[in-house]
Amino acid sequence: MSNSASFRQLCRQGKLDTPTPGLALGFVQANLVVLPYSLAFEFLLFCQRNPKPCPILDVTEVGDFETKLIAPGADIRTDLPRYKIFHHGELITETTDIRSYWRNDLVGFLIGCSFSFENAMLNAGLSVRHIEEKKNVPMYQTNIECIPTQKFSSPLVVSMRPLPANQIVRAVEVTSRYYKAHGSPIHIGNPETIGIKDLGKPDYGDAVTIKDNEIPVFWACGVTTQTAILRAKPELAITHSPGYMFISDLQDESLTF
């Protein structure tokens, strides 16, 4: 059994309920969004129009819960450590198993995640502050609007990693290869330019230390899909809990040019 499959098995058996950063290193982790088929075209189109925050890695067949392309045999109803259930855009509960919510009209979308390029940053000798400080990555809502569809719209949500000036060009080079995992940064420098007032108060995740010689660098973030769901208020939506990702069988390198 591959390293990735063994982690999914632990989730399925109810033995793993922790955030997944650092687990199954080198395997691609993914955001999950589950929606009724009636919204599937619009949501896929929203992702297609906004590939930096929402790079699609796999879409399950209608009613099917197997990720045939990125993890054959996996079951998205049980193989993530933790889920959020939304009714009409409102969070109803968090749970470790969504079999009782499953319906024959549901479609699962698996979306790339920045963990893939963070491994590459570490391998290139670049700082990844929230990993150094054992925190969740800080995420912020920006004043940049995604390209909408008729039913889905969202402000772009970004993650932030502070870097010294002499590491920034290399960080652009290293991460831009990972175009299916958010790719290159969307902004470097002044947070106010993109509508962020206080880096010390992230909208999601944890604040991290920014040293005197460091500049904040911002990447598009998959949490954008959750904001889109809060706005669209579908009768049912299921997502992973932030940080509790789906671990696929893909290798990080498969998300690069």
Next chain:
Amino acid sequence: MSNSASFRQLCRQGKLDTPTPGLALGFVQANLVVLPYSLAFEFLLFCQRNPKPCPILDVTEVGDFETKLIAPGADIRTDLPRYKIFHHGELITETTDIRSYWRNDLVGFLIGCSFSFENAMLNAGLSVRHIEEKKNVPMYQTNIECIPTQKFSSPLVVSMRPLPANQIVRAVEVTSRYYKAHGSPIHIGNPETIGIKDLGKPDYGDAVTIKDNEIPVFWACGVTTQTAILRAKPELAITHSPGYMFISDLQDESLTF
């Protein structure tokens, strides 16, 4: 009026009914597929699963005929020089105006085209034989199956450009940047490896000269979508006529990394 808009205007006025290679140089040209909304999710998913032959550039809103993202103000019912109408997978007619076929449930998909990277090849001093010989590019059906969806499947269709050995690496480099216009080649060398028996008998387009020192190089081709339509037999499908493309307002460079 931009160069691209003026060509679309000529089409709309019924004054342009020629293939579009070489027209509005530097502007992105696109394949068109129009399908009923009932098939839109499946077709978008087929394209998403097969981005090399089917790189999506724009998708119109249901019932709308304006390409809001890549050519605001354009009308896909009139602004291409020539169209094909398919009923249940069978070619019914070719026409220069599809307004009488339009319905409120139709969705238009605009898909990248190799003309974008051919300009880049020429700029890099590489041979593009069918342009030298003033022919249509030769296209072949391969034995490579695209990743299917429940309703759409297709063998990969490829275009072929012969190159001397010392130009092949450069051709890979130059074209791979154009990831929204089929990108890097899918095969270099022996045609039989991908199921092509006779380069002198292309399935679409024209045969071109292959010189003694030249090796055939194969790129994924947007005609793959037409094969998928022939197989799926939707009650209605409309496409451009091969070579009679949609001219967008995008610059070729916008399709690169």
